[in-house]
Amino acid sequence: MAKILIPTPLRPYTDKQDAVDAAGATVGELLADLTRKHSGLKAHLYNDQGKLRSFVNVYVNDEDIRYLQKEQTPVNASDTISIIPSVAGGVEVGVAEPAASLPELTNEEIKRYSRHLIMPEVGIDAQRKLKAAKVLCIGAGGLGSPAAMYLTAAGVGTLGIVDFDTVDFSNLQRQILHGTPDVGRSKLASAKDRLNALNPNVKVETYETALTSQNALELFKPYDVILDGTDNFPTRYLVNDACVLLGKPNAYGSIFRFEGQASVFGTKNGPCYRCLYPEPPPPGLVPSCAEGGVLGVLPGIVGVIQATEAIKLIIGVGEPLIGRFLIFDALRMKFRELKLRKDPDCPVCGTHPTVTKLIDYEQFCGVVPAAAEPAAVNNATEITSVELKQRLDRGDKLKIVDVREPNEYQINRIAGSVLIPLGDVPKRYNELDPDEEIVVQCKMGGRSAKAADFLRSVGYKRVLNLKGGILDWIDKVDPTQPKY
Amino acid sequence: MSSLTISAGVDAAIRAHGRETYPHECCGALVGRNGIVTDVLALPNTTEEGPRRRFLVRPSDYREAERRASELGAELAGFYHSHPDHPARPSQYDLDHAWPTFAYIIVSVAAGTDEDMTVWFLKDDRSSFEEGSLHHGENSHPDTAQAVHG
Numbered sequence: 001m002a003k004i005l006i007p008t009p010l011r012p013y014t015d016k017q018d019a020v021d022a023a024g025a026t027v028g029e030l031l032a033d034l035t036r037k038h039s040g041l042k043a044h045l046y047n048d049q050g051k052l053r054s055f056v057n058v059y060v061n062d063e064d065i066r067y068l069q070k071e072q073t074p075v076n077a078s079d080t081i082s083i084i085p086s087v088a089g090g091v092e093v094g095v096a097e098p099a100a101s102l103p104e105l106t107n108e109e110i111k112r113y114s115r116h117l118i119m120p121e122v123g124i125d126a127q128r129k130l131k132a133a134k135v136l137c138i139g140a141g142g143l144g145s146p147a148a149m150y151l152t153a154a155g156v157g158t159l160g161i162v163d164f165d166t167v168d169f170s171n172l173q174r175q176i177l178h179g180t181p182d183v184g185r186s187k188l189a190s191a192k193d194r195l196n197a198l199n200p201n202v203k204v205e206t207y208e209t210a211l212t213s214q215n216a217l218e219l220f221k222p223y224d225v226i227l228d229g230t231d232n233f234p235t236r237y238l239v240n241d242a243c244v245l246l247g248k249p250n251a252y253g254s255i256f257r258f259e260g261q262a263s264v265f266g267t268k269n270g271p272c273y274r275c276l277y278p279e280p281p282p283p284g285l286v287p288s289c290a291e292g293g294v295l296g297v298l299p300g301i302v303g304v305i306q307a308t309e310a311i312k313l314i315i316g317v318g319e320p321l322i323g324r325f326l327i328f329d330a331l332r333m334k335f336r337e338l339k340l341r342k343d344p345d346c347p348v349c350g351t352h353p354t355v356t357k358l359i360d361y362e363q364f365c366g367v368v369p370a371a372a373e374p375a376a377v378n379n380a381t382e383i384t385s386v387e388l389k390q391r392l393d394r395g396d397k398l399k400i401v402d403v404r405e406p407n408e409y410q411i412n413r414i415a416g417s418v419l420i421p422l423g424d425v426p427k428r429y430n431e432l433d434p435d436e437e438i439v440v441q442c443k444m445g446g447r448s449a450k451a452a453d454f455l456r457s458v459g460y461k462r463v464l465n466l467k468g469g470i471l472d473w474i475d476k477v478d479p480t481q482p483k484y
Numbered sequence: 485m486s487s488l489t490i491s492a493g494v495d496a497a498i499r500a501h502g503r504e505t506y507p508h509e510c511c512g513a514l515v516g517r518n519g520i521v522t523d524v525l526a527l528p529n530t531t532e533e534g535p536r537r538r539f540l541v542r543p544s545d546y547r548e549a550e551r552r553a554s555e556l557g558a559e560l561a562g563f564y565h566s567h568p569d570h571p572a573r574p575s576q577y578d579l580d581h582a583w584p585t586f587a588y589i590i591v592s593v594a595a596g597t598d599e600d601m602t603v604w605f606l607k608d609d610r611s612s613f614e615e616g617s618l619h620h621g622e623n624s625h626p627d628t629a630q631a632v633h634g
Contacts, residue, residue: 008550008560009583043610044584055581057543064543084546087563088531089578089588090509090538091570221569221594246569247536268537 002075004034005082013040022081027058028071030081045083055086091247102128103157109201113155126315127155131201133314136160136223138211138239140187142289142299143229143253145177147307151227152195152202154311159195160205160223163187170484174296211235213358216242225310226266227251229303231289233280234361240265240273241358244349249320251309253302256287258295260302260328263321263340264309266349270322275343280365291443298330381452383439383464385476392416399438402470403451408443412470412481422447425454434460441466441473443484486616488561488587488603490514490521495620497524499598502566502591508535511565513549514587517558520621521587524564525549538577539565562587569593572600574613582606587616 001021006014014020015038022037024030031052035042047053058065059082065073075081105113105127116122135156137144140163151159165187167178175187182190188206195204207219211230220226220242228239228250236254243250243266250266252273265272305326312318325338348355383391391398400417402409409419420428422442432438438460440448445468452465466473474481490498494514501510501524508529515523527549531540541549541563553560563586567573572592574582582588584606592599604613 007546007583008553009585012585040608059543082547084543085583086543086581087511087541087546087583088539088581089511089563089565089575090531090533091567091575091577217595222571268534 001077002030002079002081004030005080007083007085009085010041010044010083013044014038025074026069026071027060027065027073027075027081030075031058031071055088057084057086058082059084103131104128105131106201109155112199112201116154121317122315126317129315130155130311131157133225134158134160134223135225135227135310135314136162136220137227137229138162138235139229139231140175140177140191141165141171141229141231142174142255142294143303143306144227145175145191146300146303147227147229147251147253147310148177148191148195149198150304150307151310152199152204154307155199156202156311156314158203158205158223160207160219161188161191162207162209162211162219163191164208164210174294174299176300211238213238213361216358217246220246220248223248225249225251225313227253227306227310229253229306234365234367236273237280237364238358238361241348241355244272245357249313251306251313253299253306255294255298255302256289257292258298258330260298260305260330262302262305262309262326262328263324264313267320267322269342271340271342272346272349274348275346276325276340278343278347283366287447291446295330298328301328301330381463381465382467384467385473388439388466388473389477397436399432399436400466401432401438401440401451402442403440403448404442404470408484411484412474414441414470414473414478417441420451422451425451429455429458429460432460437462437464439464439466442469444469444471486519486587486605486614487619488519488521488589488616489619489621490589491621494521494524495601497526498564498589498591498601501526501564502568502593502598503596505529505535505566506593506596507568509537509539509566509568511539511541511563513541513546513553513563514561514589515549515553515556515558516561519561521561522558523556525552536568560586562589564589564591566591566593566598569595572602574604578604579606579610579613582610582613584608584610588613589618 001023004020004022006018006020011018020034022030022033024033045052045056060068060073060075060079113127116127117124133156135151137148140161148159148161167182167185167187167190169183171178177194178190188208192204192206209215216238226239226243226248230236230239239250248266249264252265253262309321312320323340325340327336344351347353400414402413402417402419403422405421440451442448445465449465452463455463471483474483501512511529512527513525514521527541527545529535529539530542531538550560567590572590588604591601603616603618605616607614
């Protein structure tokens with residue numbers, strides 16, 4: 001016989017006694033005798049495998065039995081045994097969803113999600129987790145469209161979307177949230193209509209704003225998973241850092257031409273985007289989809305991979321794409337996978353982070369706002385569409401060099417221009433007369449600015465960049481030509 | 485539905501503790517009697533799994549909390565903890581580590597500001613938590629926050 005001291009929360013199971021006598025030669029035998037006499041204790045002291053729960057501490061006098069002989073620790077009649085709770089808790093790792101307080105499904109929802117419910121890996125509980133979950137899509141564009149649609153169809157409880165753009169004809173080739181009648185509408189209004197029609201059970205929250213360092217934490221806070229569907233580096237780093245700072249998983253995807261990438265960043269032990277790319281590429285080195293193009297179905301594949309990862313994180317099945325970087329090549333129709341490791345020196349998720357709050361991401365990525373450029377230089381090196389038209393009408397002798405790709409040149413061009421794609425300029429510039437005044441031009445003015453810099457560096461003195469590219473030319477001078 | 489009554493001082497002390505330790509979780513003991521919490525004891529968070537997402541009250545502090553409760557002529561009524569940047573709802577982890585009869589108060593602290601406060605009780609079969617109703621009573625002890633480990 002030895003005395004066992006019972007902690008407050010277990011006393012209802014021992015007829016309110018704070019000490020109970022039990023028989024046995026070891027701690028294990030004593031506890032077995034205790035739970036025989038007071039069977040209600042069993043579920044709280046032992047797990048389903050019959051092992052003492054990890055947060056149940058048993059002391060013989062003042063010694064933890066873990067440091068003695070565990071349950072084989074011998075006891076004498078004079079010993080006092082204490083059961084002492086470790087009280088532990090915390091937020092959900094991965095996704096903050098309380099299994100203990102999930103919303104119920106309506107009969108309509110049970111019917112709607114029946115193909116989920118009959119899979120043992122999903123079932124009612126996982127569907128309830130989806131219903132309780134909140135996912136925030138950054139962008140209602142190429143990636144955001146399929147991701148938002150599948151998440152809505154799957155029954156995510158709340159779907160937030162951040163975007164501030166309007167629907168353009170050039171979006172429709174891939175941004176399937178929007179249809180032809182939506183051109184000119186706000187993307188959010190169009191998205192909301194489409195998603196509400198798809199599944200009225202899903203609460204669609206829209207945020208018509210640019211994502212900034214000032215609003216990101218506030219916007220992300222109520223959400224469980226962030227789905228990064230952005231198309232530029234400053235926002236990508238912003239989304240990454242905000243996710244790491246808030247401890248929220250980031251279902252990441254990006255697309256360019258025929259290639260897509262996907263991963264899950266920002267989880268507790270997993271790497272983040274900065275572990276992979278500590279620094280952004282120099283501005284202009286990596287062209288955007290507007291400059292380089294993208295195969296319309298590609299965001300369909302990558303956005304749906306992101307939605308799949310979000311759903312897996314929420315319901316807790318399978319192997320998430322944490323620490324793995326998936327690369328998809330649509331031309332070869334191949335998936336490759338790179339291993340990613342968490343970088344202990346990572347400035348945001350490493351052991352001694354230097355980025356502890358959101359920073360100026362435009363500046364970090366070297367994207368200087370146009371207003372910050374010295375105006376005098378602009379005037380000397382740029383020409384507007386209207387000025388160009390006036391000078392051409394006046395009969396000025398100007399050589400117009402179009403530095404786009406041949407397929408772009410096929411769509412529209414300024415009469416009399418010659419085509420030298422940017423990549424060919426270094427080997428073909430001597431086709432140009434150094435004494436002649438040259439106007440370089442591309443789609444929007446970015447690539448031609450690089451060509452102008454190059455030409456000046458090799459001694460061409462009179463080089464002007466067409467501000468706003470051919471798009472501005474079509475807007476202001478020649479509206480008969482198609483835009484892309 | 486189980487209910488719990490807390491004084492204004494208890495409410496303020498829990499919220500202040502949550503703000504103070506943000507972005508880490510705070511934890512402490514609730515002391516009282518018959519569903520009324522009159523005192524709180526702030527306890528150190530001794531988790532080794534990252535205090536942003538976890539809290540752990542070690543056995544020695546638990547013993548101390550029970551001792552203080554009986555000194556005050558009351559009982560240990562439960563524990564409180566904060567959920568930094570997460571809702572004031574119990575996680576699966578909370579459920580896995582919960583003790584019966586205890587009241588579990590959770591305060592959500594979002595970006596350093598205290599928000600929702602809820603109370604939860606473990607169901608007898610350990611299957612889930614049941615949300616209790618949290619009432620505010622008279623403030624009998626204005627000076628309620630006491631650190632066990634200063």
